[in-house]
Amino acid sequence: MKQKRAFKYRVYPTPEQQHILARTFGCCRFVYNWALRQKMDAYFNEQQRLYCKDLSERLTELKKQEETCWLSEVSSVPLQQALRHLDKAFINFFEGRTPYPTFHKKRNKQSATYTSNAFIYKDGMITLAKMSEPLNIHWSRPLPEGVSPSSVTVSKDCANRYFISILVEADIAHLPVTEQTVGADLGLKSFVILSTGETIGNPKFFHQDEKKLAKAQRRHAKKQKRSKNRDKARLKVARIHARIADRRRDFSHKLSTRLIRENQTICVESLAVKNMVQNPTLSKAISDVGWSEFVSQLEYKAAWYGRNLVKIDRWYPSSKRCFDCGHILDSLTLDIRMWTCPECGVHHDRDINAAHNIHAVGLTVFEACGESVRPGAVKTKPGTTQRSRKPKK
Numbered sequence: 001m002k003q004k005r006a007f008k009y010r011v012y013p014t015p016e017q018q019h020i021l022a023r024t025f026g027c028c029r030f031v032y033n034w035a036l037r038q039k040m041d042a043y044f045n046e047q048q049r050l051y052c053k054d055l056s057e058r059l060t061e062l063k064k065q066e067e068t069c070w071l072s073e074v075s076s077v078p079l080q081q082a083l084r085h086l087d088k089a090f091i092n093f094f095e096g097r098t099p100y101p102t103f104h105k106k107r108n109k110q111s112a113t114y115t116s117n118a119f120i121y122k123d124g125m126i127t128l129a130k131m132s133e134p135l136n137i138h139w140s141r142p143l144p145e146g147v148s149p150s151s152v153t154v155s156k157d158c159a160n161r162y163f164i165s166i167l168v169e170a171d172i173a174h175l176p177v178t179e180q181t182v183g184a185d186l187g188l189k190s191f192v193i194l195s196t197g198e199t200i201g202n203p204k205f206f207h208q209d210e211k212k213l214a215k216a217q218r219r220h221a222k223k224q225k226r227s228k229n230r231d232k233a234r235l236k237v238a239r240i241h242a243r244i245a246d247r248r249r250d251f252s253h254k255l256s257t258r259l260i261r262e263n264q265t266i267c268v269e270s271l272a273v274k275n276m277v278q279n280p281t282l283s284k285a286i287s288d289v290g291w292s293e294f295v296s297q298l299e300y301k302a303a304w305y306g307r308n309l310v311k312i313d314r315w316y317p318s319s320k321r322c323f324d325c326g327h328i329l330d331s332l333t334l335d336i337r338m339w340t341c342p343e344c345g346v347h348h349d350r351d352i353n354a355a356h357n358i359h360a361v362g363l364t365v366f367e368a369c370g371e372s373v374r375p376g377a378v379k380t381k382p383g384t385t386q387r388s389r390k391p392k393k
């Protein structure tokens with residue numbers, strides 16, 4: 001079965017290419033923000049909904065106007081794609097996955113998406129529209145053989161690094177079926193607790209970087225506004241942020257790949273975004289963010305490799321329920337690590353007991369749904385993995 005898959009690489013553009021990219025990023029951001037403004041005005045002033053098609057027509061008009069004719073100097077494809085990105089942002093908002101779309105800022109990550117009519121892929125090299133030379137891509141791993149990219153997104157992060165994300169449709173062979181299943185819970189002391197009793201990833205892993213980050217942030221705050229030194233200090237902060245994010249992502253990828261390889265069915269607890277914001281402790285909030293990224297990696301890898309991911313609703317009392325007899329405690333505060341069941345007298349480690357419960361209830365949910373669900377499907381929240389959906393009228 002063909003699956004969409006993105007491959008991301010570091011890119012080292014020439015000064016000339018950097019110049020073209022900077023203008024393209026700027027125009028994309030302008031179009032995105034302009035379109036967001038158009039949509040908001042139409043909705044709040046006239047109770048009207050503007051769609052991609054309407055905005056596309058307005059964009060053509062915009063390019064003809066004297067004060068915005070510079071938009072025609074960059075490739076038109078990334079500008080059209082910026083409208084699509086805005087559409088996607090609204091779909092994500094309406095389906096409850098993200099907050100209301102906001103304006104893009106110059107300081108944040110910049111990106112431009114090129115569809116196949118705006119780049120050439122030949123002999124393992126990619127040349128973007130309006131560029132004379134191919135991009136210097138660091139091919140850290142090969143693209144699958146015989147594929148042709150359907151779109152590429154070039155981005156520049158706050159630490160001034162350039163990346164290219166290449167979207168291809170490739171055949172991904174399912175892994176051989178295994179009997180093993182596992183439950184995983186987000187821990188307080190460790191990142192993940194498995195129902196096998198294994199604990200993985202100490203949040204202190206990132207502690208060193210966080211101290212460095214705090215120091216760099218203090219330095220940045222002391223520099224005079226709009227000075228060269230402040231710019232340099234800002235870049236330093238951005239580099240540490242990037243490093244923390246890279247390490248966390250790397251850790252998460254390795255773990256999700258391992259769990260997918262070892263198990264046929266993986267049961268996890270789904271986190272509500274609301275919980276994340278309400279939780280007052282910072283380290284918990286950080287591990288929560290890591291958790292949603294981890295779960296989404298499990299989700300798409302399960303689909304690629306023919307595994308099953310079962311998400312349990314957050315309201316299921318996984319921590320408070322005794323795995324041995326099913327007794328549910330009235331309350332269990334965060335500081336209690338070990339507890340003894342008043343009903344059957346079994347002594348529990350809080351996190352391992354929770355992982356056991358998630359595992360058991362996950363398998364029950366999975367079996368109850370039976371064969372009506374394809375391998376690779378997610379049980380509790382259908383529809384979240386689809387790539388694009390038309391907004392409901």
Ligand SMILES: [Zn+2]
Pocket residue numbers: 322323324325326327341342343344345346
């Ligand atoms: Zn019990």
